[in-house]
Amino acid sequence: ASAPALSSQLIVAMATAPHTWLRLVPSCRSYSKATRLYKIDYPWKDEPKPHWVRQFEARRVDADLTPENRDWLRQWRLQRVRDAVASSSEAAAAASPLKEPPAARPLWTPRVSQRCGLVGIKLGILPMWYRNGQKVHTTVVQIPDQRVLRWVPPEDLGNYASLREMRPYRLNQSFLPRWLTQQRWGLQLVGAVPADPANFTAQWCGIFKAAGLPPMRKISRFLVSPDAALQPGACLGLHHFRVGDCVDVVARTVNRGFQGVMERHLMEGGPAAHGSTKFHRKMGSAAGGGGPIYRGKRMPGVMGNRFRAARSLPVLRVNTKHRLLFIKGFTPGPPHSYCQIMDSWMLDVRRSLDANPPPMPTYFAEDAPEGGYPEDVYHPDLLPYDQPLELPD
Amino acid sequence: MPPAPSAAAGSCALSLGSRFLFGCRVTAAHRFAASPVQPPSPLHQQPHLQPCRQGRRWLRPELRGVYKPRLSPEAMKEFWRLSGIGPDHSRAKAADQQAEVPPEIKRLYQEALPPIVSQDYRDPIVESLHRAEMMRRRRVINIPEFHVGSILAVSVMDKHAPNKVNRFVGLCILRRHTGLFTTFTLRNMVDQVCVQIEYELYSPSIVSIQLLKLERRLDDNLLYLMDAPHSHCTIPFDMVPEPYSRNDPVPVNRERVRLNPPPWMCKWHLHGYQGIDLEHLYSYLSDKDVAKAIEFSKAYKRYDLLDQYLNRVPVPDADYAFKDIFIQHQELLQHQQQQQ
Numbered sequence: 001a002s003a004p005a006l007s008s009q010l011i012v013a014m015a016t017a018p019h020t021w022l023r024l025v026p027s028c029r030s031y032s033k034a035t036r037l038y039k040i041d042y043p044w045k046d047e048p049k050p051h052w053v054r055q056f057e058a059r060r061v062d063a064d065l066t067p068e069n070r071d072w073l074r075q076w077r078l079q080r081v082r083d084a085v086a087s088s089s090e091a092a093a094a095a096s097p098l099k100e101p102p103a104a105r106p107l108w109t110p111r112v113s114q115r116c117g118l119v120g121i122k123l124g125i126l127p128m129w130y131r132n133g134q135k136v137h138t139t140v141v142q143i144p145d146q147r148v149l150r151w152v153p154p155e156d157l158g159n160y161a162s163l164r165e166m167r168p169y170r171l172n173q174s175f176l177p178r179w180l181t182q183q184r185w186g187l188q189l190v191g192a193v194p195a196d197p198a199n200f201t202a203q204w205c206g207i208f209k210a211a212g213l214p215p216m217r218k219i220s221r222f223l224v225s226p227d228a229a230l231q232p233g234a235c236l237g238l239h240h241f242r243v244g245d246c247v248d249v250v251a252r253t254v255n256r257g258f259q260g261v262m263e264r265h266l267m268e269g270g271p272a273a274h275g276s277t278k279f280h281r282k283m284g285s286a287a288g289g290g291g292p293i294y295r296g297k298r299m300p301g302v303m304g305n306r307f308r309a310a311r312s313l314p315v316l317r318v319n320t321k322h323r324l325l326f327i328k329g330f331t332p333g334p335p336h337s338y339c340q341i342m343d344s345w346m347l348d349v350r351r352s353l354d355a356n357p358p359p360m361p362t363y364f365a366e367d368a369p370e371g372g373y374p375e376d377v378y379h380p381d382l383l384p385y386d387q388p389l390e391l392p393d
Numbered sequence: 394m395p396p397a398p399s400a401a402a403g404s405c406a407l408s409l410g411s412r413f414l415f416g417c418r419v420t421a422a423h424r425f426a427a428s429p430v431q432p433p434s435p436l437h438q439q440p441h442l443q444p445c446r447q448g449r450r451w452l453r454p455e456l457r458g459v460y461k462p463r464l465s466p467e468a469m470k471e472f473w474r475l476s477g478i479g480p481d482h483s484r485a486k487a488a489d490q491q492a493e494v495p496p497e498i499k500r501l502y503q504e505a506l507p508p509i510v511s512q513d514y515r516d517p518i519v520e521s522l523h524r525a526e527m528m529r530r531r532r533v534i535n536i537p538e539f540h541v542g543s544i545l546a547v548s549v550m551d552k553h554a555p556n557k558v559n560r561f562v563g564l565c566i567l568r569r570h571t572g573l574f575t576t577f578t579l580r581n582m583v584d585q586v587c588v589q590i591e592y593e594l595y596s597p598s599i600v601s602i603q604l605l606k607l608e609r610r611l612d613d614n615l616l617y618l619m620d621a622p623h624s625h626c627t628i629p630f631d632m633v634p635e636p637y638s639r640n641d642p643v644p645v646n647r648e649r650v651r652l653n654p655p656p657w658m659c660k661w662h663l664h665g666y667q668g669i670d671l672e673h674l675y676s677y678l679s680d681k682d683v684a685k686a687i688e689f690s691k692a693y694k695r696y697d698l699l700d701q702y703l704n705r706v707p708v709p710d711a712d713y714a715f716k717d718i719f720i721q722h723q724e725l726l727q728h729q730q731q732q733q
Contacts (some may be wrong), residue, residue, distance in 0.1 A: 048462075078471075078474070078475060081475060082475055085475070085476070121464060121469075123516045123518055123519050124514075124516045124518075124519035125519070126519065126522055126523065126526070126573065127573050127574060127595075129596065129597050129598075133550065133597065133598045135593075135596070140516075140518070140519055140522065142478070142518070144472060144476065145475075145476050193464070193468075193472050194475060195468070195471060195472070195475070196471065217464070217468065217472075218462075251462075252462045321478075321481075322478050322479075322518055323478045324518075333462070334463060334513060334514070335513065335514055335515075335516050335519075336463050336464045336466075336469055336513075336516070337462050337463045337464075338462045338463075338464075383597055384529070385526045385527075385529040385530045385533075385595070385597075386529040386530070386532050386533060387533070388533050388534075388597065389550065389597035389598055391550055391552060391557075391598075393552070393557075
């Protein structure tokens, strides 16, 4: 849908507001008539949300405390975090006799339902083999303790994504992202990796207080359909994904630092010999043609450290002891980095999910099979290491 | 939430709740063109400023190193301690109570050592998974102790072969990587053609690995045999396995190989090989190359502490790995006895 034109009153409103921190910079070369020539640039453009709240602060050195008392207090704080996590876990909910029976769980609606995802920590790579002898590399991702923090329904997206979160595309291009214009999905905020509250500021801890949760290191958000919405405090666990489900993994790629054009943009460079004078790894011409170089010209700069998605990767194995997912292939990011894992958006995966719906809105204790899960659950095509390979003739 | 900017007189129902500000006409540019960058909130960090001719500019987060979506090692340890899903130290603790780990473990499980990479790329859970899967594979197939310089016979599954099995005998010239990625290369002459095959040690398509001769050479790899006479790597396919004892030290073959005349595949004189006849090698080189080779072989690296630190597994990590493997080795022996 094309965006309506901006009124002059709106421009004046923006101009009179105390947004002196906004700065208009020339935009990149435009290919459509509707693209505006200027875009808004602001200091916290690339910072994670909530950027209006400082997460970490300098540690206070309390000279009145002895080292033993300081350690004791730390252990006491960690035990309280453990108790808070345990009390809100699915096991505690299932064990409580006073809890009301759960409300009717939503059904999986084809072409409508989009579940919440999980926050994972990428650990490393483990090779495995299929039953036909083919090798496959699996990424080992650990699923930490995580709880739902907030649900923002699609109608409130405008209030939530406020002026403070000005994104360049809102003023640069005519077309807003579809999740904003269609208002089909809401935002599910998920907190992961509970930690010692002394690590964080009071404002950061206050974000979790409203949901009755201990403070966590990471806040992520997922685009979720309203029928799969989860209320604050809900528990997200390892079995949210089953063996065989295809997932998308979104993470920040490895930061390769300042790189030249040959590594960054795979340019050719120049000849190594044959009289080449100081032209071996350069860009060459910038194609100005007498005018300015257009914004977005490929040049040396920092490479990596961008959010990228690896699409449609099947989950081949689940380990319940260490809470690990073994995902086929490679995911972006270095070891011990956060990643978002969600049901794949690829069409063939969506169709297979319609045929074999996953636990909606998430996995609960009542979905567990009789006798619980074994320590390792393998995909039927995968060969465990303690079994010999038998090739068909 | 900042207050909505007051709309000028007019009926434009400017509700920020449902509408969005997008696009900006050039007419307003002059209001923003040269404004300094100042955030409204006192909580927000001051942007890092970089002096330059165009005025005050701020550095992007990746150049500042502000946003690092990674858990530090201390944060990972705290997370594992809180949630109880960290690496399993029970086996190492059990090994501590026993006598010292016997030296045969270090000979049998050379690939159990963690890789020599930066600490940022190592994870104890993944390394323990590698070790556990290695021991599970060893319940299916017997992997003997071998070193570079030993002679092996490897049978792999091959659906196109007459017996569905393809057997190759060769001299082990290379053994690299760690854990489940371990590979070894065998070299032999087949119909007067040099053949080198690289096998993955833990691939399930390997039916058997038979040790024909246990031996060690003076070098970590024998890649220089590619430029040596073919007699050095000609091994008969019907070679009878030589008996060996696990308790005896591994015999060292101190032969020095005479290379063919240059051109060579690689500058063998610059890698510190002890298994090459150096006087014969230097006779092929110019004085300048000989001086360079002698300079290299003066072994400055013996005194390079940083080089030793970077190219060595830390001793505590190596001890931990062998302790972990030792307990699993004992479980493997029990399993083999039960099967018999």
